[in-house]
Amino acid sequence: MNHKITKRSFIRRCAALSAGALCLPGTGFLAEEQSGFRKEAMFQEETARGIMCRICPNECVLKEGELSKCNNRKVIRSKLYTLAYGNPCSANVDPVEKKPLYHFLPGTRAFSIATAGCNLVCLNCQNWTISQTSPDKTRNYNLMPDKVVSESIAKGCKSIAYTYSEPVTFYEYAYDTAVLAKQAGIRNIFKSNGYIYPEPLKKLCGVIDAANIDLKAFSEGTYLRLSGGKLQPVLDSLRIYRDMGVWLEITNLIVPKWTDNTDEIKKMCGWLAENGFGKVPIHFSRFHPTYKLEQLPPTPVDTLNKAAQIAREEGLLYVYTGNVPGSELSDTKCPGCGSTVVVRQGYRIAANNLAEGKCGKCGSKVDGVWS
Numbered sequence: 058m059n060h061k062i063t064k065r066s067f068i069r070r071c072a073a074l075s076a077g078a079l080c081l082p083g084t085g086f087l088a089e090e091q092s093g094f095r096k097e098a099m100f101q102e103e104t105a106r107g108i109m110c111r112i113c114p115n116e117c118v119l120k121e122g123e124l125s126k127c128n129n130r131k132v133i134r135s136k137l138y139t140l141a142y143g144n145p146c147s148a149n150v151d152p153v154e155k156k157p158l159y160h161f162l163p164g165t166r167a168f169s170i171a172t173a174g175c176n177l178v179c180l181n182c183q184n185w186t187i188s189q190t191s192p193d194k195t196r197n198y199n200l201m202p203d204k205v206v207s208e209s210i211a212k213g214c215k216s217i218a219y220t221y222s223e224p225v226t227f228y229e230y231a232y233d234t235a236v237l238a239k240q241a242g243i244r245n246i247f248k249s250n251g252y253i254y255p256e257p258l259k260k261l262c263g264v265i266d267a268a269n270i271d272l273k274a275f276s277e278g279t280y281l282r283l284s285g286g287k288l289q290p291v292l293d294s295l296r297i298y299r300d301m302g303v304w305l306e307i308t309n310l311i312v313p314k315w316t317d318n319t320d321e322i323k324k325m326c327g328w329l330a331e332n333g334f335g336k337v338p339i340h341f342s343r344f345h346p347t348y349k350l351e352q353l354p355p356t357p358v359d360t361l362n363k364a365a366q367i368a369r370e371e372g373l374l375y376v377y378t379g380n381v382p383g384s385e386l387s388d389t390k391c392p393g394c395g396s397t398v399v400v401r402q403g404y405r406i407a408a409n410n411l412a413e414g415k416c417g418k419c420g421s422k423v424d425g426v427w428s
């Protein structure tokens with residue numbers, strides 16, 4: 058094993074750290090060799106053109122040696138393998154509020170992992186140093202599923218979050234870990250773009266407790282240009298998460314010039330309200346210049362507040378803004394009497410006036426998973 062750190066690998070390691078990595082005691086960085094972190098892929102199908110992956114709507118069809126669009130699946134000796142199994146490039150303990158999940162075990166910690174790879178190519182990706190690359194190009198931990206669960210317990214976490222890059226693309230690793238976590242009484246959280254086919258998603262919903270799904274835009278054209286994906290599969294995923302009893306929250310990142318059109322925001326909120334997502338918390342998140350959209354300004358706070366107002370007018374009950382320090386729109390209001398039931402300061406819970414999921418003042422039910 059060669060543990061020598063070159064200038065290049067040091068820079069890569071720093072980039073991974075900025076995307077959420079934390080050196081865990083006893084889990085040192087690995088050497089370059091990644092072949093021990095392969096596993097035969099789930100949902101693969103032989104076709105006349107090659108092996109097809111049926112996990113997400115990209116439907117990669119790969120020939121021998123070809124790498125998938127998400128950069129972490131490969132055909133080896135006529136079988137599709139995931140190259141992202143047990144080798145996260147990020148491992149960290151986060152407040153659950155950071156996902157963001159505001160109605161799920163507030164004030165608890167989530168053991169958070171990610172491998173390299175993503176099935177979309179968002180121009181605004183905050184974690185592009187790990188999402189737009191493959192596991193052989195990141196510095197990784199050796200953390201097999203049983204070790205993830207034991208580390209979570211040792212660090213006092215109530216949940217494991219599959220996050221930072223795109224967990225759909227490290228499906229097998231996330232699924233196997235989630236099964237073990239569930240057996241150990243640890244909850245599972247998916248922070249995802251929702252770009253997944255119904256069959257693998259339904260299987261996953263059997264072991265996932267909560268999800269925060271990015272709804273990046275509300276037109277097919279914007280979705281394609283901004284992220285390289287399609288809107289409809291994400292809407293289908295939202296329904297599946299909700300119908301299968303997974304606690305769901307939605308994030309809409311408002312990117313100036315791309316997704317700040319108030320008519321489109323109104324259309325999106327109207328669709329959510331009409332389609333049974335009125336009680337699903339929505340987070341309008343502030344964009345900061347990054348990756349291929351560095352030239353854009355941060356989202357004005359007024360734009361976020363306007364979006365929140367539209368959402369409430371359209372009938373959404375729990376509306377938040379994100380990445381806006383000091384905003385009252387990060388607090389939870391009782392849908393019955395309007396009083397503040399959870400006060401947040403950044404990711405910290407400053408006050409919690411809920412009693413068994415009910416408003417401490419008027420007794421109305423506040424939707425969520427509170428214990």
Ligand code: SF4
Nearest residue numbers: 110113116117125127
């Ligand atoms: S999960 Fe990856 S390999 Fe599978 S279809 Fe999507 S992009 Fe392709």
